[in-house]
Amino acid sequence: MRLKSPLRKWPLLVLGIAAAVLFAGGSPAQAAPKAKNVIVLIADGCSAEQYTFARWFKGAPLSFDPYRVGAVQTYIADSVIADSAPAASAFATGVRTSDKFISVGPHPDTISGVPVPPEDLRYRPVATVLEGARLLKKSTGIVATSRVTHATPAAYVAHTVSRSNENDIMEQAVYQGIDVVFGGGRRLLIPKELKGQRVDGANLYEALKGWGYQIVENRQDLEKTGSGRVFGMFAPSHMDPEIDRSRLHPDQPTLEEMTRKAIELLSRDPDGFFLMVEGSQVDWACHANDPAYLLSDLLAYDRAVAAALDFAKRDGRTLVLAMSDHNTGGFSIGNQASNGIYPQMKVEAFLDPFRKMQASSVRMWELIAPDRTTARVKAVVKEGWAMDIADEDAQQILSLAASYKDSANQAIGEVLCPKYTYVGWTTHGHCGGDVPLHAFGPGKPSGVLAAPDIARVCADAMGFDLHKLTQRLFVPAAQAFTDGRVTMDQSDPANPVVTITAAGKTAELPVNQSRLKMGERMYALEGVVVYVPNTDKAYIPLQAVQMIRGARTALPKIAP
Ligand SMILES: [Zn+2]
Known part of the structure; x- marks a missing residue:
């Protein structure tokens, strides 16, 4: 068995064998899985x-x-x-x-x-x-x-x-x-x-x-x-x-x-x-x-x-x-310029403009940005997309780009695709x-x-x-410790910590991490701790709940 947490060394060191068995959780029995591996x-x-x-x-x-x-x-x-x-x-x-x-x-x-x-x-x-x-x-x-x-x-x-x-x-x-x-x-x-x-x-x-x-x-x-x-x-x-x-x-x-x-x-x-x-x-x-x-x-x-x-x-x-x-x-394959001229839409004629393109509009805008002139736009487009464009096209790219600010490169395709290709776009x-x-x-x-x-x-x-x-990895902490106290320590706002006092113990769980501190000891958890500001709720792995309670029950299986 491989332990996958970044802190995998710690729980075994500090807890010893009995506790390791206690906190390792049930090894989930798979209900005849169909695939060993999944790639999405x-x-x-x-x-x-x-x-x-x-x-x-x-x-x-x-x-x-x-x-x-x-x-x-x-x-x-x-x-x-x-x-x-x-x-x-x-x-x-x-x-x-x-x-x-x-x-x-x-x-x-x-x-x-x-x-x-x-x-x-x-x-x-x-x-x-x-x-x-x-x-x-x-x-x-x-x-x-x-x-x-x-x-x-x-x-x-x-x-x-x-x-x-x-x-x-x-x-x-x-x-x-x-x-x-x-x-x-x-x-x-x-x-x-x-x-x-x-x-x-x-x-x-x-x-x-x-x-x-x-x-x-x-x-x-x-x-x-x-x-x-x-x-x-x-x-x-x-x-x-x-x-x-x-x-x-x-x-x-x-x-x-x-x-x-x-x-x-x-x-x-x-x-x-x-x-x-x-x-x-x-x-x-x-x-x-x-x-x-x-x-x-x-x-x-x-x-x-x-x-x-x-x-x-x-x-x-x-x-x-x-x-x-x-x-x-x-x-779309096709735009207003291709209306009614379908017999001219032969494969190589259609693809020709794209075959000559050598750069993204992101790169072309990087080259245009320091010198926003029509001459510069025309030269960059000639080099990047092999198009001889008109002054008015270059001017239109510059004025649209000014209104697009951070996504100025979007102006290039918007202006040039309808005039110099047979592909269309409806939105950015x-x-x-x-x-x-x-x-x-x-x-x-x-x-x-x-x-x-x-x-x-x-x-x-x-x-x-x-x-x-979800039930095993994300337990609402306040709900799990109605007999104790769950507070958010935000004294360091960039590093909030869920603090739980219950069963005579105090545990600290740093938000966005997978560890729990009790006394001087740090334990690895099987999932991350999440705090949701919208509801002021903290979610912790069930494993953490059991550690704090010293519970001896195995973690529930996730097989159906
Ligand atoms: Zn997406």
Whole structure:
């Protein structure tokens, strides 16, 4: 048996054998699980039309084309249009939640067709399939090309009412004891005093090393890793768009390389593994209405799915799911300029403008920004997208960009796609339609699924019950200690601590961490401690409740 908490050394040292047996919990008996391993791959912000576009450009079927089994309805608790946070939360937890929420229950303002949540579900942390896999002693991993604290990966590893709480998200991710974490976001491990972005003074980078993690920061070192637990932090913030990466940061690995390495490391675990892989920037490409960025990042995702399918086909006991969380950009093959001229829409004529594109609009705007003149715009577009654009187009890009401020690059595709290509876009935001679902392996679903069904498919395949898991990992502390006292110590506001006095003992549980201090001793917990400011409630693992009470009963099993 492997102990997965970052603090795995501590409880055995301090508690001795009897207590270790007492607190280790029941080893969950699996009810004939269908799959040993589960790999979920998410192309953020994408739908069928983008897949068709990428397939034409590739000139061959996409790796996941043969496995389209149905569709996913993407609406969230409070909107017909999903944000990535609640969309991924549904995939991770089986609970449909509200805009910007990360794996906590919804607020009561729901759309028609979505029941108003009962009081005890509102804002409360709900367990994820990654947490369930870990309790089954499986290895776990997340891979993304954004910061690993961005909405989609966050939903698998953290619980908070706002996706922008990335300090809290990274702290929880670190204390979840995940075996493999690959992506961007190194600055969130490092305190401000050392030029990072942590506001709590913690140096999680050093903490990870102390717990025996290897930390790798480039593709050469990633390639060399052969075993053990690894944090791959390949950029201070997000990684590069795929189309720019090979020129600007060739030391960053591709999504496929990260996926293959994650599978190689995780598949050494005889108990199996759970892995989530996100093609994070497909969404940003569509937000930007940028076909060059879209094709390169979507085809990078295609190769990552191919890597997962290669493994699953060899292994025979791996469920692979591939889908998007929602569509973005309202992309279409065809625009107003292609009306009525369909016979001219031959493959190479249609693809020609995209074949010549060499840079993302993000990179092009970086080159335009210091010198915002029409001459500069024309020169950069000529070099990046091989288009000879008119002065008025350049002028229009500059004036739109000024109004878009932080997302100025979005002006480029918006102005140029209708005039110089035959693809269309309706929005710089998200869309509410169903998205295609692809699945391979034991336990694969079919038909039209609601987004929360994805989590249930994963949990069923691995043989556990998400509701039982939530009850075991997230007990409302005040409810568990009506005979005692539960207080929030916020004397250091960046490092709040749940303090519990009961059964003649006092215990301290730092929020966003997985440890409990009683007397001079620190014990590792099987889940993270979550505080919800909206309700002023703290949630702690049942294991912590039992430790404080000195209870001798085994923890409840999570099998159905
Ligand atoms: Zn998204």
